Amino acid sequence: MNASIKRSAFRPVWLVLALLFLLAGCEKIDNPFIKKGGFKDARSIMIEFAGAPDASWVSDPANFKVFQKNNPDVLLPVKQVDVGPDKKTVFLKFGEDLDLKLAHTVSMASIPSEGKDMGASFLDVKKSYFGYLFSILIGAMLINNYVFTKYLGLCVFIGTSRKKSTAVGMGVTFTIVIVISAMISWFLYQFVLKPYRLDFLQVVTFIGLVSLTVQAVDTILRKVNPALFKAFGVYLVLVIANCVIIAVPLTLASAEYNAAESFMLALGAGGGFLLALFLMASSRERLELANVPPTYRGLPIAFVATGLFALAFMGFSGMAIF
């Protein structure tokens, strides 16, 4: 009975988090007459209206002023305007490729529809925010894996990848710690360090934060889940000595990510580390049984295997998702 009450008290927290996440992904459109806008391909933008705008207005490219949102002085010339079969969907065609990474604004002055003026609109067109978040996650996990392409956290990586069970334990602890400390460090950087121009203190602050998180997880886990605490053993303290955990807050600070993006990057970095540890532990367990030449036994063959993994992960480099 007591346990069920406790569990239900946690539920609103998750609901609020999920809601915040959804809100962060929502786009606001300033004119209710416009349903949605988006990139169709590299050279065209699609706008869907709630009703059919006048054909004479729509067919004139001069009625649509398109520019990059952060660069409003340079208008991108619209070559041609096509209307879809339902007369509500409009495709703006451009002569040159658009930079799909940037948000674009379509400015329309007074949209006429069936004799009425539906008002002006600045429509922001950008790629799906969830897709962008997902690409940060996958990017940190595979394409820019912190172990295999940035060569960070190698001491812990070599030290704890001898057995699969310890590797997974270390990876999970690491992911928890990195997500918590990255979120706090994002908050501190955005709301304290940057406004007061103390960003030269970021390394000291982030190291303090990491040790705080590790110590807190250590204290709480010892009481709440002694079995898991025993399983983690010394690795929990080893997390402090990992350089990925300090690289992620520094990346967040220099890339000016927002909360959701920071969360995704931290999750990706943790997941990538877990993946790297698991892969390495699996291959090292096999290597124990293999007939390795005496000079290569133990650490040297592990280094060779790490190099091969790094080469394999190079195959992901330069990939773009969404």
Add this chain to the structure above:
Amino acid sequence: MDPVLIKLAIGGIAFLGCIGLLFGIGLALAAQKFAVEGDPKVEEVLEVLAGAQ
């Protein structure tokens, strides 16, 4: 010295002192709340042992 730099230095010291104090208090409270009573015999035995390693 430039007063801006002095301000920055004082701000930095104040900030680091504040977060140090906050973290310390937080950890102390957490340690109190999640205190695990260990077996006192373990300490006694450890005390009696040679303890070179």
